[in-house]
Amino acid sequence: MILADIFELWKNAYPAGLTMLGLGTLFAVVLLIASEKLKVKQDPKVEQILESLPKIDCGGCGYAGCASYAKAVVGAPSLIGKCAPGGDAVCEKIAEILNLQISGGGHLLRPIIHCRAHTEDKTVLAKYKGIGTCLAANALANVQACKFGCLGLSDCVASCKFDALKIIDGLATVDYVKCTGCSACVSACPRDLIEMVPFSQEDMMTVACSSQESGKNTRQMCKVGCIGCGLCAKLTDLFTIENNCAKMDYEKYAPSEATEAAMKKCPTKVIVTKGPVAK
Numbered sequence: 001m002i003l004a005d006i007f008e009l010w011k012n013a014y015p016a017g018l019t020m021l022g023l024g025t026l027f028a029v030v031l032l033i034a035s036e037k038l039k040v041k042q043d044p045k046v047e048q049i050l051e052s053l054p055k056i057d058c059g060g061c062g063y064a065g066c067a068s069y070a071k072a073v074v075g076a077p078s079l080i081g082k083c084a085p086g087g088d089a090v091c092e093k094i095a096e097i098l099n100l101q102i103s104g105g106g107h108l109l110r111p112i113i114h115c116r117a118h119t120e121d122k123t124v125l126a127k128y129k130g131i132g133t134c135l136a137a138n139a140l141a142n143v144q145a146c147k148f149g150c151l152g153l154s155d156c157v158a159s160c161k162f163d164a165l166k167i168i169d170g171l172a173t174v175d176y177v178k179c180t181g182c183s184a185c186v187s188a189c190p191r192d193l194i195e196m197v198p199f200s201q202e203d204m205m206t207v208a209c210s211s212q213e214s215g216k217n218t219r220q221m222c223k224v225g226c227i228g229c230g231l232c233a234k235l236t237d238l239f240t241i242e243n244n245c246a247k248m249d250y251e252k253y254a255p256s257e258a259t260e261a262a263m264k265k266c267p268t269k270v271i272v273t274k275g276p277v278a279k
Helices: 002-038 044-052 066-075 087-097 134-138 155-159 184-188 215-221 231-235 257-265
Strands: 109-113 165-168 171-174 194-198 204-207 239-242 245-248 271-274
Touching: 044 066, 044 087, 109 171, 109 204, 134 155, 155 165, 155 184, 184 194, 204 245, 231 239, 231 257, 257 271
Parallel strands: none
Antiparallel strands: 109 194, 165 171, 204 271, 239 245
């Protein structure tokens, strides 16, 4: 009798049990699919950088720990060099993972264009109508009066895979937010106007000219060229005058009253700041 009762109960509960089992399986599958679809995918570079860090969570970088710093540096490569315990070895490893170039001091290398002359600033001897490249134009004399200035025909723009260069009013201009420091633009410029320099600061001061003409000739060719007056060099040893043009020691640069005075007192305003903030 007892066995018959048990069998009867089981027979009645069997359909409900199967239903519950089926629903449970269905919900589990739905949750599994949802978790995969909604899962936040982490950049594999974050994991690679985390593996290269000392994992002591000291906070010296300004972040809560190594994991937070690894995530931050992928989004903002300018943070390379913040890991003091890791030193140069970690800087180099992070730069390698992010495919970036850094200086010996662990600073990102970024391109500086040593010219600031827009179309209206240049003395043009003849309108160029040849092949539309800087390489072709540079082979000809008298394309523009200054043979050291930007030709503005986009060879550097064509070389950049990251859309970080544009020609604005006849002058190559870097978008430092997009720039990865790949240096392709350096070899693309036939006038060697582009130099990779260590950005020890978010924005860097630079001499935006490469003319080797005398001050008198430069004034005749360009409204904004360096005239080699030497005023900047008198105010700070950050600057020297070579071949009639001011040169800057980027490794020594740090904002100061002297550097600000040199920029403000430059008669042709050729000393400028470049970077993601200054644009």
